[in-house]
Amino acid sequence: xxxxxxxxxxxxxxxxxxxxxxxxxxxxxxxxxxxxxxxxxxxxxxxxxxxxxxxxxxxxxxxxxxxxxxxxxxxxxxxxxxxxxxxxxxxxxxxxxxxxxxxxxxxxxxxxxxxxxxxxxxxxxxxxxxxxxxxxxxxxxxxxxxxxxxxxxxxxxxxxxxxxxxxxxxxxxxxxxxxxxxxxxxxxxxxxxxxxxxxxxxxxxxxxxxxxxxxxxxxxxxxxxxxxxxxxxxxxxxxxxxxxxxxxxxxxxxxxxxxxxxxxxxxxxxxxxxxxxxxxxxxxxxxxxxxxxxxxxxxxxxxxx
Numbered sequence: 001x002x003x004x005x006x007x008x009x010x011x012x013x014x015x016x017x018x019x020x021x022x023x024x025x026x027x028x029x030x031x032x033x034x035x036x037x038x039x040x041x042x043x044x045x046x047x048x049x050x051x052x053x054x055x056x057x058x059x060x061x062x063x064x065x066x067x068x069x070x071x072x073x074x075x076x077x078x079x080x081x082x083x084x085x086x087x088x089x090x091x092x093x094x095x096x097x098x099x100x101x102x103x104x105x106x107x108x109x110x111x112x113x114x115x116x117x118x119x120x121x122x123x124x125x126x127x128x129x130x131x132x133x134x135x136x137x138x139x140x141x142x143x144x145x146x147x148x149x150x151x152x153x154x155x156x157x158x159x160x161x162x163x164x165x166x167x168x169x170x171x172x173x174x175x176x177x178x179x180x181x182x183x184x185x186x187x188x189x190x191x192x193x194x195x196x197x198x199x200x201x202x203x204x205x206x207x208x209x210x211x212x213x214x215x216x217x218x219x220x221x222x223x224x225x226x227x228x229x230x231x232x233x234x235x236x237x238x239x240x241x242x243x244x245x246x247x248x249x250x251x252x253x254x255x256x257x258x259x260x261x262x263x264x265x266x267x268x269x270x271x272x273x274x275x276x277x278x279x280x281x282x283x284x285x286x287x288x289x290x291x292x293x294x295x296x297x298x299x300x301x302x303x304x305x
Contacts, residue, residue: 026273027243027273027274027275027277027278028274028275028277028278028281028284029275029277030081030277032277032281033082033086033277033280033281034081034082034086036085036086036088036089036281036283037085037086037088037089038087038088038089038090038091038092038093038282039058039088039092039095040088041056041057041058041088041091041103042057042058042059042095042137043056043057043059043137044056044057045057045129045133047122047125047126047128047129048122048125050107050111050112050113052105052106052107052108052111052114052122053105053106053107053122053125054105055102055103055104055105055126055129055130056084056088056091056101056102056103056105057100057101057102057103057133057137058088058091058092058094058095058100058101058103059095059100059137059138060095060096060097060098060099060100062098063138064100064137064138064139064140065138065139065140066098066099066100066138066139066140067098067099067100067140067143067144067145067298067299067300068099068100068101068102068130068134068139068140068141068143068144068145069091069094069099069100069101069102069144069145069146069147069294069298070102070104070127070130070144070145070146070147070156070159070179071087071090071091071101071102071103071104071147071148071152072103072104072106072123072146072147072148072149072152072153072155072156073086073087073103073104073105073148073149073151073152074148074149074150074151074152074153074186074280075108075150075151075152076150076151076201076202076203076204077108077109077114077115077119077151077202077204077208077209078108078109078110078202078204079108079110079111080110083105083108084103084104084105086280087103087149087280088103089280089281089282089283090147090280090281090282091103092282093282093287094282094294097291099294099298099300100137100139102126102130102139104122104123104126106119106122106123106126106155107119107122109204109208109209115208115209115211116208116209116210116211116220116224117170117171117211119155120155120158120162120171120223120224121170121171123155123158123159123162124162124171124173124176127159127176127177127179128177130177131177141177143298143299144177144179144180144181144298145179145181145182145183145294145297145298146159146160146179146181146182146183147182147183147184147185147294148182148183148184148185148187149185149186149187149279149280150185150186150187150188150246150247150276150280151188151202152185152187153184153185153186153187153188153189153238153247154187154188154189154191154226156179156182156183156184156187157182157184157187157189157226157236157255158189158224158225158226158229159179159182160179160180160182160226160229160232160234160236161226161228161229161230161232161234162176162229163176163178163232164229164230164232165223165229166222166223168216169217169222169223170223171223171224172223179234180232180233180234180235181234181235181297181298182234182235182236182237183236183237183239183290183293183294183297184236184237184238184239184252184255185239185240185279185280185290186239186240186241186244186246186247186276186279186280187238187247187252187255188201188202188246188247188251189225189226189227189255190225190226190227190251190254190255190258191206191209191210191221191224191225191226191227192221192225192227192228193227193254193258194251194254197247197248197251201245201246201247202246206220207220209224210224210225211224226255227255227258227259230258230259230262230263230264231259231262231263231264232264233264234259234264234265235264235265235266235297236255236256236259236264236265236266236267237266237267237268237269237293237297238252238255238256238266238267238268238269239252239268239269239270239271239279239289239290239293240252240268240269240270240271240279241270241271241273241274241275241276241277241278241279241286242270242271242272242273242274243273243274243275244274244275244276244279245275245276246276247276249268249270252268252270253268256268269289269290269293271286271289271290274286
């Protein structure tokens with residue numbers, strides 16, 4: 001059974017906050033997000049030896065090859081705010097609609113090996129494993145969209161530009177599975193320009209997410225910040241709730257403007273009357289606006305069948 005959001009006020013917004021005719025009392029809260037659930041995965045596959053180094057695969061019924069959504073959960077890069085369990089809500093819904101979901105767990109900044117460079121190396125390894133498993137599970141990697149929520153938005157936007165990382169970086173890889181279509185759901189992607197917002201929203205510092213500067217690596221954003229890895233040839237859709245206070249709409253518009261100025265394609269969708277949590281919930285009314293963007297990225301058209 002799919003979770004239905006409880007009706008109550010959002011803790012980060014005044015009760016008078018109403019936009020687009022939608023009552024703010026209907027906003028999903030952090031507690032609602034943490035209660036999200038979905039079906040069990042088709043398979044759980046490890047890409048490393050640490051407890052958090054695995055991916056969950058959700059396969060649609062019937063014969064493939066299936067289009068693929070790479071999912072990266074949020075949670076402020078911390079183990080405190082759930083993650084892959086909540087992403088099953090979206091993964092299960094996509095699989096029911098004929099889209100395979102590859103949902104990635106990863107080491108976060110408050111886990112051994114997490115932060116820089118470990119979290120980013122986990123993204124590399126999870127995509128390598130996806131490439132290795134594609135034929136076995138009838139996955140069509142020619143139709144691939146990377147979708148990340150909040151902190152996961154930062155990671156999928158980084159994935160889009162990782163081919164531009166310099167060979168001198170610990171994050172350099174000579175061979176990569178490309179992910180050109182990106183959907184960022186309330187993403188906190190621009191580590192350089194949105195440092196104050198990330199600190200306010202998540203309590204995360206540049207050192208936690210990017211490592212400390214050194215003589216050999218004076219600019220810690222050069223290999224970690226998605227906005228520094230453009231142009232990447234990617235097509236990015238930034239989707240934010242109109243009432244998202246953690247990653248507000250101006251942050252999405254600012255990133256899209258930088259992407260377009262660099263030569264990449266980027267657009268913004270604002271979800272009317274939605275919070276930071278409605279963005280990622282298939283059980284939220286906002287899903288009817290998120291799903292067409294996913295379908296378009298996969299070449300399936302923008303309409304819901």
